[in-house]
Amino acid sequence: MIGPIAALESVFFKYFTLRGRASRAEYWWFVLFYTLALIAAIFMDVLQFTSADQSSLNPFSYTSVWFSLLTVIPMFTVTIRRLHDSGRSGLWYFLFLVPVVGGIIMIVLMVAPSEQDDNIYGPPPLAQLRATRPSGSGTARRDPMQAYAILDRVDEEPTPEMVEARREEIREYYRTRVASRA
Numbered sequence: 001m002i003g004p005i006a007a008l009e010s011v012f013f014k015y016f017t018l019r020g021r022a023s024r025a026e027y028w029w030f031v032l033f034y035t036l037a038l039i040a041a042i043f044m045d046v047l048q049f050t051s052a053d054q055s056s057l058n059p060f061s062y063t064s065v066w067f068s069l070l071t072v073i074p075m076f077t078v079t080i081r082r083l084h085d086s087g088r089s090g091l092w093y094f095l096f097l098v099p100v101v102g103g104i105i106m107i108v109l110m111v112a113p114s115e116q117d118d119n120i121y122g123p124p125p126l127a128q129l130r131a132t133r134p135s136g137s138g139t140a141r142r143d144p145m146q147a148y149a150i151l152d153r154v155d156e157e158p159t160p161e162m163v164e165a166r167r168e169e170i171r172e173y174y175r176t177r178v179a180s181r182a
Contacts, residue, residue, distance in 0.1 A: 004029045011078050018090060022081035023114055023125045030078050034071055041067040084121035086112040
């Protein structure tokens with residue numbers, strides 16, 4: 001699962017990106033941030049409105065308007081990518097145009113589970129974190145959960161092939177890292 005900072009990073013780095021997929025966590029962390037920040041902006045506007053003798057009629061003098069203008073594009077794009085993640089076209093976004101019912105259906109679609117495998121919109125959003133690295137390859141990313149796989153084999157006796165492979169791995173390491181420096 002993606003954390004709040006990584007989710008916000010992903011949304012803002014993909015500001016104009018409609019292609020690809022966004023996980024449920026990415027979407028809902030951004031919606032939480034958006035909602036809390038909008039409430040804070042409205043609160044600041046209310047304070048400004050009540051403290052002034054004459055309130056400005058210019059809508060751009062209010063924080064909530066600026067915040068909404070800055071976040072309308074990332075909210076649109078992350079919603080489209082979330083629809084892609086559940087295997088739906090971005091055209092489903094237009095359900096928001098249907099009063100009441102459209103909003104309810106969109107909430108249900110945003111909560112829908114992600115497709116686990118690749119779909120027509122690309123691989124799952126966190127697929128790069130799950131990729132395991134073959135032994136000796138320095139180009140692929142490590143799977144952080146792979147360290148726990150050893151717990152399944154704690155009581156298992158190593159086979160002669162495993163022992164020999166480990167010895168060969170140590171020899172190769174010694175030859176490339178230790179003996180080459182001497």
